[in-house]
Amino acid sequence: MSSRELTLTEALLSRKLGRAPAPGDHVVVDVDLVYMHDGTFPLALKVLRRLDMEKVFDPRRIILFIDHAAPAPNLAAAIAHRIMREFSRKHGVKLYDVGAGISHQVVIDEGLIEPGNVIAGADSHTVTLGALTTLATGFGSTDAALAMATGKTWLRVPEQVKVSIEGEPSWWVMGKDIALALLGELGSDGAVYSSLEFQGSAIPYISMDSRITISNMSVEAGAKYGLFPLDGLAKAWYKSRGISTEPLEPGSKATYSDEIVMEASRLEPMIAAPPSPDNVTSVAEYEGVEVDQVFIGSCTNGRLEDFHAAARVLKRHSVKQGVRCIAVPASRRIYMRLLREGIIEALAGAGCVVAHSTCGPCIGAHLGLLAEGEVAISTNNRNMPGRMGHRSARIYLANPATAAAAAVKGRIVDPRELLPLGSRLMDPVEVQMA
Amino acid sequence: MTLRVKGRAWVLGDGVSTDHIISGKFKYQKARLEDMLPYLLYDVISDFYKRVRPGDVIVAGKGFGYGSSREHAARLLKMAGVGAVVAVSVHRIFYRNAVNVGLPVVVSTKIPPITREGDTILVDLVEGIVVNESKNIREEIQSLHPLIVDIIKAGGIEEYILKHGGPPWQFRSSFSK
Numbered sequence: 372m373s374s375r376e377l378t379l380t381e382a383l384l385s386r387k388l389g390r391a392p393a394p395g396d397h398v399v400v401d402v403d404l405v406y407m408h409d410g411t412f413p414l415a416l417k418v419l420r421r422l423d424m425e426k427v428f429d430p431r432r433i434i435l436f437i438d439h440a441a442p443a444p445n446l447a448a449a450i451a452h453r454i455m456r457e458f459s460r461k462h463g464v465k466l467y468d469v470g471a472g473i474s475h476q477v478v479i480d481e482g483l484i485e486p487g488n489v490i491a492g493a494d495s496h497t498v499t500l501g502a503l504t505t506l507a508t509g510f511g512s513t514d515a516a517l518a519m520a521t522g523k524t525w526l527r528v529p530e531q532v533k534v535s536i537e538g539e540p541s542w543w544v545m546g547k548d549i550a551l552a553l554l555g556e557l558g559s560d561g562a563v564y565s566s567l568e569f570q571g572s573a574i575p576y577i578s579m580d581s582r583i584t585i586s587n588m589s590v591e592a593g594a595k596y597g598l599f600p601l602d603g604l605a606k607a608w609y610k611s612r613g614i615s616t617e618p619l620e621p622g623s624k625a626t627y628s629d630e631i632v633m634e635a636s637r638l639e640p641m642i643a644a645p646p647s648p649d650n651v652t653s654v655a656e657y658e659g660v661e662v663d664q665v666f667i668g669s670c671t672n673g674r675l676e677d678f679h680a681a682a683r684v685l686k687r688h689s690v691k692q693g694v695r696c697i698a699v700p701a702s703r704r705i706y707m708r709l710l711r712e713g714i715i716e717a718l719a720g721a722g723c724v725v726a727h728s729t730c731g732p733c734i735g736a737h738l739g740l741l742a743e744g745e746v747a748i749s750t751n752n753r754n755m756p757g758r759m760g761h762r763s764a765r766i767y768l769a770n771p772a773t774a775a776a777a778a779v780k781g782r783i784v785d786p787r788e789l790l791p792l793g794s795r796l797m798d799p800v801e802v803q804m805a
Numbered sequence: 806m807t808l809r810v811k812g813r814a815w816v817l818g819d820g821v822s823t824d825h826i827i828s829g830k831f832k833y834q835k836a837r838l839e840d841m842l843p844y845l846l847y848d849v850i851s852d853f854y855k856r857v858r859p860g861d862v863i864v865a866g867k868g869f870g871y872g873s874s875r876e877h878a879a880r881l882l883k884m885a886g887v888g889a890v891v892a893v894s895v896h897r898i899f900y901r902n903a904v905n906v907g908l909p910v911v912v913s914t915k916i917p918p919i920t921r922e923g924d925t926i927l928v929d930l931v932e933g934i935v936v937n938e939s940k941n942i943r944e945e946i947q948s949l950h951p952l953i954v955d956i957i958k959a960g961g962i963e964e965y966i967l968k969h970g971g972p973p974w975q976f977r978s979s980f981s982k
């Protein structure tokens with residue numbers, strides 16, 4: 372094997388495998404963490420029972436989450452939840468029950484990962500954890516079930532794409548704007564089977580909450596991983612959770628199958644219009660579109676920074692009569708922190724419905740479905756027809772400040788109209804570590 | 806078993822997501838897979854589950870299977886009788902799910918643009934070709950990894966395990982070609 376320099380993906384995989392793999396290789400790896408939720412677990416269990424393989428390779432490395440339709444809005448969900456509670460008791464597997472939060476966020480909150488971990492989540496947004504330099508990606512129920520039972524899975528080593536994000540982002544730019552702009556560039560299949568490696572001069576300016584948003588949406592372009600470097604911020608984040616890290620750098624001369632350069636300093640507030648998340652332009656294009664519902668939450672934008680940004684608008688303005696504004700913190704931990712900070716009170720006072728942590732509206736499972744012909748602006752990651760209710764409902768994706776501004780005006784507006792000038796929407800590092 | 810499939814083409818465009826294949830909403834309303842069948846491709850082709858014939862081939866554009874990890878999408882296509890999917894590009898979770906249920910999915914750039922509804926399509930994983938027989942156009946496809954061929958040949962990973970007593974990685978230490 373030549374001593375070629377490795378990309379971050381290759382460096383992580385070679386630590387795991389004891390040798391440097393090449394894109395296209397199929398390898399078998401030990402998984403460090405397997406998790407599933409109420410949408411994917413029941414089928415996984417059904418498969419294992421049929422195969423007479425109902426077992427867990429290591430109960431400490433399996434987590435179940437009741438987050439998609441929680442608490443149960445109907446009987447089918449209630450049955451799924453009961454099955455999960457029984458399994459958790461029987462196998463000594465940790466279960467995060469209703470209200471604990473959305474899987475990806477809880478894993479982050481609780482610090483259940485280490486750099487380079489191979490994580491098999493039975494959910495497409497498992498890529499979220501790439502923000503913390505992990506090999507985290509989504510699997511279907513059967514793959515996750517077999518990983519849970521055997522502790523192993525197979526992987527195809529992905530091609531790697533260098534995404535250089537350059538310049539200092541303007542004060543109004545959040546991770547969501549970067550994610551949307553990138554998606555507009557790549558298209559919904561622009562990174563299929565690839566590992567996106569985020570680099571460039573803008574990285575030090577991008578907060579952890581925003582990085583998580585960007586990694587989260589990398590799957591919208593088909594990416595297998597969306598990796599941020601283990602830089603000072605990431606190391607500090609791990610340290611704040613009591614997790615030690617070893618240095619890890621991609622080679623400066625590593626080769627990539629493709630490279631994309633993005634100027635973060637030139638970004639306007641962005642929006643993805645129906646019918647797909649890659650249908651991206653600046654908010655200005657859609658100014659004036661009237662909205663019926665606003666959703667601030669999900670694993671994309673349900674974190675502290677997101678509600679801080681929304682509250683900058685909603686502390687000084689109220690939700691317009693006739694508009695529903697639904698705010699859902701991504702985890703109980705975030706919910707509690709927002710309570711202490713008075714943000715929940717501010718949002719409720721402005722006229723928002725503030726709900727417990729759940730995926731709920733993001734996937735049209737409960738807590739605010741859209742009727743025929745309705746229009747929503749949402750901070751989640753997908754806007755395909757039918758995603759949040761009726762198939763004729765139209766969903767616009769934007770950052771939480773833009774969503775909050777639309778809640779106030781009853782139509783899509785440039786959030787800068789309603790924001791106090793000049794202070795950055797991305798949380799400073801101290802806030803995130805506290 | 807399913808390494809050679811011939812059937813009528815159902816032509817779909819770009820960006821057919823797992824939400825298009827089976828909307829997530831139904832998953833929380835119907836506990837059983839069979840009960841979701843009438844909603845397969847619900848907003849895309851009306852009554853697809855009634856009209857599809859065993860062995861029919863879905864021919865689609867870019868980004869097939871985008872979105873949710875829901876395996877129900879691949880399972881329902883298979884359950885309805887779809888014999889194979891031919892698309893310009895395919896999202897990875899859907900691809901793995903399809904392999905796991907024994908539904909061949911192949912990437913082809915030449916065939917989808919020239920295929921019309923009802924054309925006869927042949928997908929042959931042994932020969933490594935996809936052919937539009939109605940238009941007499943063929944394309945060689947990237948050969949699939951032996952691991953994947955093994956799983957599809959068995960009719961899916963469950964059948965593989967039932968037959969061999971464990972997943973393929975129990976029997977092969979390396980998968981490098």
Ligand code: SF4
Nearest residue numbers: 496669670730733734
């Ligand atoms: S919040 Fe939405 S995108 Fe995130 S895990 Fe839940 S359903 Fe999926």
